Amino acid sequence: MVRTRFAPSPTGYLHIGGVRTALFNWLFARRHGGQFILRIDDTDQQRNVAEALQPILDGFRWLGIDWDEGPDVGGPYAPYFQSQRVERHQAAVQALLDGGYAYRDFARPDEVQAEREAAEREKRSFVYSRRWMAETARQQAAFEAEGRQSVVRLKMPRDGQCQFHDAIRGDVAFDWAAEQDHVIQRSDGTCLYHLASAVDDYDFRITHVIRAVEHLSNTPRQIFIARSLSYPLPEYAHLPYVAEPGSSSKLSKRKLKQYLKQRDFKALFDQGARIAAAARLPVTDETFNPVVVDFYRETGYLPDALINYLLLLGWSLDDSTESFTRSEMIDAFTLERVNRAPASFDPAKLAAFQERYARQMPIEQKTAMVLPFLHAAGLVREPPTERELAQVSAVVRAAGDRIKIAGDILDFADFFLPDDRLPWDRAAVEKRLVKPPRAAELLRQFANRLQAVEPFDSASLEGLLQRFVESEGIQLGDIIHALRVAVTGKAVGFGMFETLEILGRERCAARIARVLSQLEPGAGDGHGAVD
RNA sequence: GCCCCCUUCGUCUAGUGGCCUAGGACUCCGGGUUCUCAGUCCGGCAACAGGGGUUCGACUCCCCUAGGGGGUACCA
Numbered sequence: 001m002v003r004t005r006f007a008p009s010p011t012g013y014l015h016i017g018g019v020r021t022a023l024f025n026w027l028f029a030r031r032h033g034g035q036f037i038l039r040i041d042d043t044d045q046q047r048n049v050a051e052a053l054q055p056i057l058d059g060f061r062w063l064g065i066d067w068d069e070g071p072d073v074g075g076p077y078a079p080y081f082q083s084q085r086v087e088r089h090q091a092a093v094q095a096l097l098d099g100g101y102a103y104r105d106f107a108r109p110d111e112v113q114a115e116r117e118a119a120e121r122e123k124r125s126f127v128y129s130r131r132w133m134a135e136t137a138r139q140q141a142a143f144e145a146e147g148r149q150s151v152v153r154l155k156m157p158r159d160g161q162c163q164f165h166d167a168i169r170g171d172v173a174f175d176w177a178a179e180q181d182h183v184i185q186r187s188d189g190t191c192l193y194h195l196a197s198a199v200d201d202y203d204f205r206i207t208h209v210i211r212a213v214e215h216l217s218n219t220p221r222q223i224f225i226a227r228s229l230s231y232p233l234p235e236y237a238h239l240p241y242v243a244e245p246g247s248s249s250k251l252s253k254r255k256l257k258q259y260l261k262q263r264d265f266k267a268l269f270d271q272g273a274r275i276a277a278a279a280r281l282p283v284t285d286e287t288f289n290p291v292v293v294d295f296y297r298e299t300g301y302l303p304d305a306l307i308n309y310l311l312l313l314g315w316s317l318d319d320s321t322e323s324f325t326r327s328e329m330i331d332a333f334t335l336e337r338v339n340r341a342p343a344s345f346d347p348a349k350l351a352a353f354q355e356r357y358a359r360q361m362p363i364e365q366k367t368a369m370v371l372p373f374l375h376a377a378g379l380v381r382e383p384p385t386e387r388e389l390a391q392v393s394a395v396v397r398a399a400g401d402r403i404k405i406a407g408d409i410l411d412f413a414d415f416f417l418p419d420d421r422l423p424w425d426r427a428a429v430e431k432r433l434v435k436p437p438r439a440a441e442l443l444r445q446f447a448n449r450l451q452a453v454e455p456f457d458s459a460s461l462e463g464l465l466q467r468f469v470e471s472e473g474i475q476l477g478d479i480i481h482a483l484r485v486a487v488t489g490k491a492v493g494f495g496m497f498e499t500l501e502i503l504g505r506e507r508c509a510a511r512i513a514r515v516l517s518q519l520e521p522g523a524g525d526g527h528g529a530v531d
Numbered sequence: 532g533c534c535c536c537c538u539u540c541g542u543c544u545a546g547u548g549g550c551c552u553a554g555g556a557c558u559c560c561g562g563g564u565u566c567u568c569a570g571u572c573c574g575g576c577a578a579c580a581g582g583g584g585u586u587c588g589a590c591u592c593c594c595c596u597a598g599g600g601g602g603u604a605c606c607a
Binding site: 007041043109112116120123125126149151169172174175177178180186188190193197214217218241243245247250263264309313314316318320321322339340341342344345348353399401403477479480490494496497 | 532533534535536537538541542543544545546554555556557558565566567568569570571598599600601602603604605606607
């Protein structure tokens with residue numbers, strides 16, 4: 001039975017690199033019909049664990065990465081919070097002490113530090129002298145009499161090698177002599193991570209430890225702990241980390257400002273920021289960051305697109321397959337095909353996956369996806385009326401591939417605005433309505449013909465415009481751009497006839513009349529104009 | 532300092548000694564389509580870190596160098 005785990009600290013946000021690690025654990029467990037466990041690596045000092053954990057759990061749920069055991073769902077090996085397992089950790093420390101695999105050490109930090117520095121000066125690896133090691137009650141009493149405090153250190157081997165197999169890196173070996181007598185329990189009695197982690201992994205019956213490479217060098221000490229406690233060793237797989245765009249350093253939430261200098265990253269962020277502003281999202285600097293999963297949820301990405309992208313960040317099936325459904329990725333995933341080198345997060349490629357998924361989406365689904373954004377912006381009711389729903393659906397259909405992420409619907413907010421509150425793009429008005437000599441006149445004439453057309457749909461509208469162009473002896477472009485600016489306020493939009501049909505006869509007439517009145521000499525008070 | 536890991540187009544990658552004049556994808560650059568934009572179609576630019584071996588033959592195996600990363604904490 002395969003059992004994997006992901007062990008987040010309750011930090012208040014879900015890091016995109018963490019998601020990739022969790023995804024690989026999840027896929028591996030699902031691939032082998034096993035369990036995926038969420039263990040919370042909190043510490044006693046942390047406050048508001050529940051609050052700091054919520055965004056992480058929400059993030060996983062949104063992404064469809066479900067856990068079989070852990071917070072909220074419980075499980076046979078509860079508790080799944082590390083802070084509630086201290087008795088188990090303390091017992092393990094005692095067992096290690098009893099077995100002679102660990103010892104009490106009474107060195108002061110500065111004394112160990114002095115040895116460390118001496119080793120560095122002599123260009124050799126540091127090996128603690130164990131001068132303040134107490135293995136008998138008598139030694140212990142003597143040190144205590146000096147007023148010294150103790151920590152518990154691992155009594156690591158000093159000969160031979162620690163060899164183990166890594167599913168991604170192959171056979172790995174470390175000299176035991178290069179390992180330190182690592183501290184496993186502090187002088188205040190609390191335990192350190194590596195001890196706790198090894199114990200919890202055993203207690204939860206974890207069979208495959210799949211984690212980031214930064215733990216590769218830590219593996220020997222965990223193996224030492226496990227062996228000393230007679231635990232069976234799990235299989236190890238060390239994943240390369242997700243690197244920042246254009247560099248091989250680890251992607252970090254704190255370096256947002258630096259990443260924003262990169263064109264693609266900035267484009268991704270700006271698009272999100274535009275949506276957040278239009279939808280009046282209560283964004284915080286804490287989470288409104290493309291390194292954090294919330295960013296994608298808040299701006300309307302598809303979880304499947306994000307997951308598909310992340311799957312291919314450090315893993316591939318072959319030389320050409322890029323699209324994977326959940327079940328396809330579960331069937332295809334193997335640790336052997338995970339890459340060894342770090343992979344840079346590429347916002348442009350993520351965007352490409354998102355666009356591909358959005359393109360294949362049925363209209364009804366896309367409409368549903370877009371509604372919460374229109375509601376947040378105060379443009380439709382919640383739940384929407386029948387009429388609003390039809391309107392939204394029509395806009396979504398006409399927008400086609402222009403809606404790449406759900407929040408993009410707000411680029412077309414002008415369809416949902418009252419006619420007298422439609423903002424005008426001043427430059428567009430200037431270029432298409434003011435500057436061309438006959439623009440206003442043509443628009444007026446065409447508006448008149450609009451009154452009579454029947455039915456008011458794109459086919460008849462197209463015919464009407466065709467005839468108008470012929471009878472006036474003008475080019476299509478002479479009227480169509482002016483018309484677009486008049487009814488949408490903008491120079492760009494979707495197909496003209498669809499636009500007119502969606503707005504309907506009355507609204508088109510109202511908008512054209514309004515813009516014409518503004519164009520009359522002396523009438524322009526600038527009201528309604530923007531930019 | 533010491534130990535360990537990594538290194539194919541700008542990016543994600545295929546490649547396990549001859550199938551490689553190194554393939555695909557994203558980006559970028561041309562061009563076609565079109566009422567604008569998005570899209571779409573066609574085409575293009577672009578890589579085996581460097582140096583030594585081994586071999587009839589190296590992107591693939593070995594060594595060295597360089598660069599990048601991690602560990603070396605009473606951090607996780």
